Amino acid sequence: MPKSTFNNLPLEKRERILRVAAELFAQTGYTKTDVALIAREAGVAKGSMYNYFESKDDIYVHVCARALEQSRTAVYGGIDKSWDIYRQIDHIFRKGSAFAMESPEFVLLYLNVSSVGMERFAEALTREVEHYTANHLRNLIRKGMEAGIVRPDINASMTAFFINSMYIVLLLSFVSRHFQIRLLEYLEIEGDMEELDREAILDQLVGMIESMLKPAAPLNDN
Amino acid sequence: MPKSTFNNLPLEKRERILRVAAELFAQTGYTKTDVALIAREAGVAKGSMYNYFESKDDIYVHVCARALEQSRTAVYGGIDKSWDIYRQIDHIFRKGSAFAMESPEFVLLYLNVSSVGMERFAEALTREVEHYTANHLRNLIRKGMEAGIVRPDINASMTAFFINSMYIVLLLSFVSRHFQIRLLEYLEIEGDMEELDREAILDQLVGMIESMLKPAAPLNDN
Amino acid sequence: MPKSTFNNLPLEKRERILRVAAELFAQTGYTKTDVALIAREAGVAKGSMYNYFESKDDIYVHVCARALEQSRTAVYGGIDKSWDIYRQIDHIFRKGSAFAMESPEFVLLYLNVSSVGMERFAEALTREVEHYTANHLRNLIRKGMEAGIVRPDINASMTAFFINSMYIVLLLSFVSRHFQIRLLEYLEIEGDMEELDREAILDQLVGMIESMLKPAAPLNDN
Amino acid sequence: MPKSTFNNLPLEKRERILRVAAELFAQTGYTKTDVALIAREAGVAKGSMYNYFESKDDIYVHVCARALEQSRTAVYGGIDKSWDIYRQIDHIFRKGSAFAMESPEFVLLYLNVSSVGMERFAEALTREVEHYTANHLRNLIRKGMEAGIVRPDINASMTAFFINSMYIVLLLSFVSRHFQIRLLEYLEIEGDMEELDREAILDQLVGMIESMLKPAAPLNDN
DNA sequence: CATGAATGAGAGTTCATTCAT
DNA sequence: GATGAATGAACTCTCATTCAT
Numbered sequence: 018m019p020k021s022t023f024n025n026l027p028l029e030k031r032e033r034i035l036r037v038a039a040e041l042f043a044q045t046g047y048t049k050t051d052v053a054l055i056a057r058e059a060g061v062a063k064g065s066m067y068n069y070f071e072s073k074d075d076i077y078v079h080v081c082a083r084a085l086e087q088s089r090t091a092v093y094g095g096i097d098k099s100w101d102i103y104r105q106i107d108h109i110f111r112k113g114s115a116f117a118m119e120s121p122e123f124v125l126l127y128l129n130v131s132s133v134g135m136e137r138f139a140e141a142l143t144r145e146v147e148h149y150t151a152n153h154l155r156n157l158i159r160k161g162m163e164a165g166i167v168r169p170d171i172n173a174s175m176t177a178f179f180i181n182s183m184y185i186v187l188l189l190s191f192v193s194r195h196f197q198i199r200l201l202e203y204l205e206i207e208g209d210m211e212e213l214d215r216e217a218i219l220d221q222l223v224g225m226i227e228s229m230l231k232p233a234a235p236l237n238d239n
Numbered sequence: 240m241p242k243s244t245f246n247n248l249p250l251e252k253r254e255r256i257l258r259v260a261a262e263l264f265a266q267t268g269y270t271k272t273d274v275a276l277i278a279r280e281a282g283v284a285k286g287s288m289y290n291y292f293e294s295k296d297d298i299y300v301h302v303c304a305r306a307l308e309q310s311r312t313a314v315y316g317g318i319d320k321s322w323d324i325y326r327q328i329d330h331i332f333r334k335g336s337a338f339a340m341e342s343p344e345f346v347l348l349y350l351n352v353s354s355v356g357m358e359r360f361a362e363a364l365t366r367e368v369e370h371y372t373a374n375h376l377r378n379l380i381r382k383g384m385e386a387g388i389v390r391p392d393i394n395a396s397m398t399a400f401f402i403n404s405m406y407i408v409l410l411l412s413f414v415s416r417h418f419q420i421r422l423l424e425y426l427e428i429e430g431d432m433e434e435l436d437r438e439a440i441l442d443q444l445v446g447m448i449e450s451m452l453k454p455a456a457p458l459n460d461n
Numbered sequence: 462m463p464k465s466t467f468n469n470l471p472l473e474k475r476e477r478i479l480r481v482a483a484e485l486f487a488q489t490g491y492t493k494t495d496v497a498l499i500a501r502e503a504g505v506a507k508g509s510m511y512n513y514f515e516s517k518d519d520i521y522v523h524v525c526a527r528a529l530e531q532s533r534t535a536v537y538g539g540i541d542k543s544w545d546i547y548r549q550i551d552h553i554f555r556k557g558s559a560f561a562m563e564s565p566e567f568v569l570l571y572l573n574v575s576s577v578g579m580e581r582f583a584e585a586l587t588r589e590v591e592h593y594t595a596n597h598l599r600n601l602i603r604k605g606m607e608a609g610i611v612r613p614d615i616n617a618s619m620t621a622f623f624i625n626s627m628y629i630v631l632l633l634s635f636v637s638r639h640f641q642i643r644l645l646e647y648l649e650i651e652g653d654m655e656e657l658d659r660e661a662i663l664d665q666l667v668g669m670i671e672s673m674l675k676p677a678a679p680l681n682d683n
Numbered sequence: 684m685p686k687s688t689f690n691n692l693p694l695e696k697r698e699r700i701l702r703v704a705a706e707l708f709a710q711t712g713y714t715k716t717d718v719a720l721i722a723r724e725a726g727v728a729k730g731s732m733y734n735y736f737e738s739k740d741d742i743y744v745h746v747c748a749r750a751l752e753q754s755r756t757a758v759y760g761g762i763d764k765s766w767d768i769y770r771q772i773d774h775i776f777r778k779g780s781a782f783a784m785e786s787p788e789f790v791l792l793y794l795n796v797s798s799v800g801m802e803r804f805a806e807a808l809t810r811e812v813e814h815y816t817a818n819h820l821r822n823l824i825r826k827g828m829e830a831g832i833v834r835p836d837i838n839a840s841m842t843a844f845f846i847n848s849m850y851i852v853l854l855l856s857f858v859s860r861h862f863q864i865r866l867l868e869y870l871e872i873e874g875d876m877e878e879l880d881r882e883a884i885l886d887q888l889v890g891m892i893e894s895m896l897k898p899a900a901p902l903n904d905n
Numbered sequence: 906c907a908t909g910a911a912t913g914a915g916a917g918t919t920c921a922t923t924c925a926t
Numbered sequence: 927g928a929t930g931a932a933t934g935a936a937c938t939c940t941c942a943t944t945c946a947t
């Protein structure tokens with residue numbers, strides 16, 4: 018959606034603009050982010066932003082589309098298709114968490130896209146992002162069922178929804194102040210995030226999901 | 240946090256102002272909501288809003304605190320403490336869903352409070368809301384363990400976090416456009432929300448949570 | 462079309478704003494006139510202008526509607542209905558010229574309304590202004606015909622159009638630079654407007670119109 | 684006034700640029716016309732426009748000078764100098780009307796040049812255009828007087844001014860929305876321009892001018 | 906205490922013009 | 927000479943907050 022002018026820019030400049038925009042949108046939200054500030058921090062003139070994009074909306078859509086795409090690649094890119102569902106889910110949660118810690122702005126952009134007042138972007142942005150992960154998880158579950166390593170009596174769609182919902186809330190809990198406080202409250206931690214044992218949380222969450230998926234141990238194997 | 244003048248107002252007027260403000264904040268988000276519009280729609284003078292509250296922030300905090308409080312009462316108020324964890328969870332999810340359908344603005348306010356740019360409200364609002372539900376769920380789980388109806392090998396805090404996370408995502412899926420689209424994508428529904436069978440979703444989600452909590456069937460019952 | 466706020470303003474302030482706006486629109490045209498400048502010169506805040514009017518368009522429409530109305534009153538207000546057509550036309554041309562010299566901005570606003578790019582104002586402004594004068598002149602001519610002091614073989618509508626067209630061009634020739642230069646060119650005057658004998662021009666123009674209207678002298682009066 | 688580079692351009696390109704510029708200036712007015720759009724629609728680079736012309740003003744002056752020149756040629760070019768004043772005036776009004784219908788943008792440019800805010804162009808543009816027609820009409824009238832076919836008691840300059848004023852208003856009434864509405868109002872037409880009988884209007888106007896010019900019928904010819 | 910007019914710091918967007926390639 | 931990206935001043939309109947009545 019950016020103008021062709023933008024795509025002709027040197028890669029470095031393009032990246033700089035998108036990075037600055039992503040950071041500002043992630044930190045201050047869409048409405049409070051000033052196009053002039055994006056321009057200034059990216060070292061270009063305000064007017065140039067409008068050579069590159071149609072409007073502030075256009076900047077936002079592009080920044081978010083790219084951020085969501087990159088988030089997916091960062092997490093799903095390292096998956097080996099031959100891995101079974103448990104190894105893949107473990108990878109997704111751990112890689113996702115690591116990505117959230119390194120690049121919190123990408124997760125915050127997801128949060129921002131889903132906020133009140135951002136509905137006009139939902140059609141353009143949400144469907145594509147969610148489509149991929151929904152399919153991926155659903156298929157993993159179905160294949161697991163066929164392979165006999167996932168309980169056959171669960172609903173694949175709902176279970177995929179369940180797993181991804183936990184994934185989202187987990188990542189938000191690492192980067193959004195509200196979800197951080199909420200997590201601390203649930204874990205009865207008096208201090209702040211630095212006292213959090215992310216690995217332990219991951220172990221437990223992934224464990225819970227596994228125990229939800231795994232068939233009951235055969236009763237008659239003794 | 241509102242000024243004393245606000246509390247001296249007739250109840251009806253107070254309610255009207257808060258209701259209008261809640262609706263507008265929920266529909267348009269904090270930044271795009273105009274104090275003048277709240278005043279106009281509530282039938283009071285713009286200046287009066289500043290007799291009642293310190294600032295727009297102050298209005299927002301009060302509106303949200305009350306909305307979150309009311310949401311909790313609506314859902315948790317009807318619980319009989321003698322019910323076991325399964326009945327209580329069933330009640331919470333079903334009552335919560337019904338409440339979200341009736342008063343979507345309250346759920347949207349929760350979404351709004353947790354958004355990017357609202358961090359300054361998190362300390363004041365988040366902790367209190369989450370504290371109650373975190374405690375409630377954690378205790379339910381612990382009591383269930385003691386009563387032998389909940390698996391003893393799970394972590395009560397994390398499981399409470401898990402359950403409430405699903406609860407939040409479920410409610411958001413009914414009221415926020417982004418989460419609606421996401422749900423439709425996960426359930427492979429081509430149309431829109433009207434084709435959704437909320438009851439079926441609830442049955443399955445609650446079922447999945449139950450199966451996560453319930454101890455494995457005794458091995459020696461044959 | 463201004464907001465009620467504007468009408469509640471003290472008369473003096475209202476007049477000041479409209480006068481300043483009229484002057485600026487008349488001097489610089491719609492597009493180049495800056496709302497902030499109108500505000501500053503009228504001694505009010507920029508934001509206040511938007512308390513008084515919906516938009517710059519709204520300011521313009523109101524300013525012009527009022528200016529056109531006042532122009533009409535200034536010229537047609539002094540007419541005694543018992544006067545015959547010749548006396549009325551003489552009065553209109555002379556009074557109009559005097560008004561144009563005193564308040565050139567009003568005539569310039571008429572020119573501005575009729576300019577390229579102002580079409581969206583034409584429906585709202587043009588019809589009403591022209592309706593009055595068209596009717597007035599047409600009726601004058603018809604009554605003159607009945608009274609036998611106007612040639613019966615002319616078309617009243619076209620003649621009214623003819624007379625008013627001359628009136629407009631005459632007034633513009635006194636206030637618009639382009640029409641001034643044009644007039645000087647037609648009158649073969651080397652210098653500038655100060656060498657113009659407005660009275661002589663009026664005498665001749667009115668004379669020409671009279672001779673166009675008057676029935677031919679009776680052939681048999683010898 | 685354009686730079687020499689412009690004159691070195693292939694004729695076709697030169698014409699294309701001027702035509703596009705004329706159309707845009709005529710449609711949107713000077714201020715709202717975007718140099719970039721002229722360039723794009725003419726198929727040249729924005730920067731090239733500044734190789735050809737000094738400034739936007741320079742483009743405008745050249746476009747208008749040419750348009751006014753062409754208008755004159757279109758109308759006056761077909762005149763046979765041996766025709767008497769009545770035939771020439773008839774030709775001018777009819778040819779001018781036809782030209783206005785075919786190429787309304789030229790008439791609109793005249794309107795635009797005479798608008799508020801365009802004063803800085805008046806010296807450069809107005810004098811030359813008006814000089815020609817003023818001379819032409821004045822001479823026609825004087826020759827007509829000498830030939831005894833025009834009343835000797837009228838002022839040639841003022842009469843020329845009179846005739847040309849009617850000509851201008853007539854043409855504007857065919858192409859400018861404001862003057863269209865005005866004409867409809869004068870002719871008491873409820874609908875829009877398509878219901879206008881241009882030929883009838885021309886017949887009447889030309890007739891009125893003729894009757895203004897023609898000497899009274901000799902009293903003693905019986 | 907209620908009112909609503911006044912304020913002015915922005916914020917998004919446009920566009921004439923320059924200039925490096 | 928041709929190109930089109932870069933620039934930043936200018937302009938319209940918004941809105942939280944103040945304050946006189």
